[in-house]
């Protein structure tokens with residue numbers, strides 16, 4: 001195999017608040033020739049996830065911080081292009097934690113083989129991947145059962161959209177909140193949520209009260225902040241909170257004080273359990289069987305927002321914090337004509353719906369913004 005040059009995304013400075021494109025750099029690296037017991041993989045899709053924001057800070061969290069000036073890590077699905085290990089052959093599809101780069105060399109134990117028969121392959125980053133497993137594990141952690149009234153924030157995202165559908169399959173009444181009317185329609189019409197509301201159009205507690213006049217049993221928390229406070233007010237006696245994420249605070253330079261009504265925990269004997277999906281890795285087989293079964297049977301909708309090309313990966317990541325995704329946000333590495341067409345449709349739709357599309361100044365070797373890319377395609381025609 002000839003020498004491979006791979007583009008990769010580096011973090012070059014620690015963001016103080018919302019990350020900017022200038023906190024990252026795309027560099028090129030030459031891969032070494034393959035050794036025995038090594039596999040060369042070309043990434044097809046990479047994942048951008050809110051949890052990565054925590055890794056961009058200095059200091060320890062539950063995962064170590066990203067190292068500056070090194071390729072970042074993250075979920076990815078790729079194809080084996082060369083193998084000197086008996087476990088994998090050319091053409092095999094694998095998932096790994098070698099995201100944010102075009103090519104990489106790994107040992108077999110760092111790769112997880114998956115079936116090419118399931119399409120799109122990006123589903124292994126979403127519904128059948130880490131975020132789907134988070135939704136599945138969260139419902140188990142919260143001991144969610146038929147008849148429960150379940151409220152989910154961040155409901156139209158990767159975790160939330162799967163959590164809601166799985167809760168419906170369990171026989172729950174499911175209420176979701178998300179940040180646009182388009183997402184509210186998606187929750188009701190495509191994910192089967194019983195009720196949904198836009199948290200940007202009025203106080204969450206008031207809107208939740210309308211949809212759950214008798215209260216809720218479970219809160220699946222993806223955002224924290226106002227939604228958590230509303231849930232504490234509306235939870236019934238012995239209610240449960242699944243503490244999955246708190247994206248509303250991820251970019252705060254200084255943490256905000258906790259909910260003003262925390263004493264509800266005592267009065268209503270509530271339980272709040274923290275979820276880290278990594279802790280559930282020994283149940284991966286069970287997850288794949290159950291959720292994979294639903295997916296193959298057409299009972300589970302996989303929705304995703306696809307951004308084209310590694311040069312737009314940073315913009316895709318930053319876009320998570322202004323809700324530019326419906327379902328799982330993924331980056332397709334090969335920015336082919338079909339990918340550009342779908343991205344263009346998406347941005348046009350966002351503009352039509354009044355969603356603010358991120359803009360940033362041009363910077364050589366810095367990632368392009370989605371809107372810049374779209375302008376280029378509009379002005380110059382499809383690059384393919």
Ligand SMILES: NC(=O)c1ccc[n+]([C@@H]2O[C@H](COP(=O)([O-])OP(=O)(O)OC[C@H]3O[C@@H](n4cnc5c(N)ncnc54)[C@H](OP(=O)(O)O)[C@@H]3O)[C@@H](O)[C@H]2O)c1
Nearest residue numbers: 050134157158159178179222245246247248275276277323
């Ligand atoms: N504990 C674990 O092991 C684990 C694993 C995976 C994910 N998570 C957490 O689960 C949550 C969801 O992750 P995901 O991968 O599914 O991401 P996602 O929901 O697909 O994307 C993030 C979404 O968050 C919403 N958002 C952004 N800023 C917000 C704010 N200030 N207030 C309310 N909503 C806001 C946006 O949707 P809107 O348009 O609705 O605002 C955006 O689309 C995150 O908090 C993540 O850190 C935890």
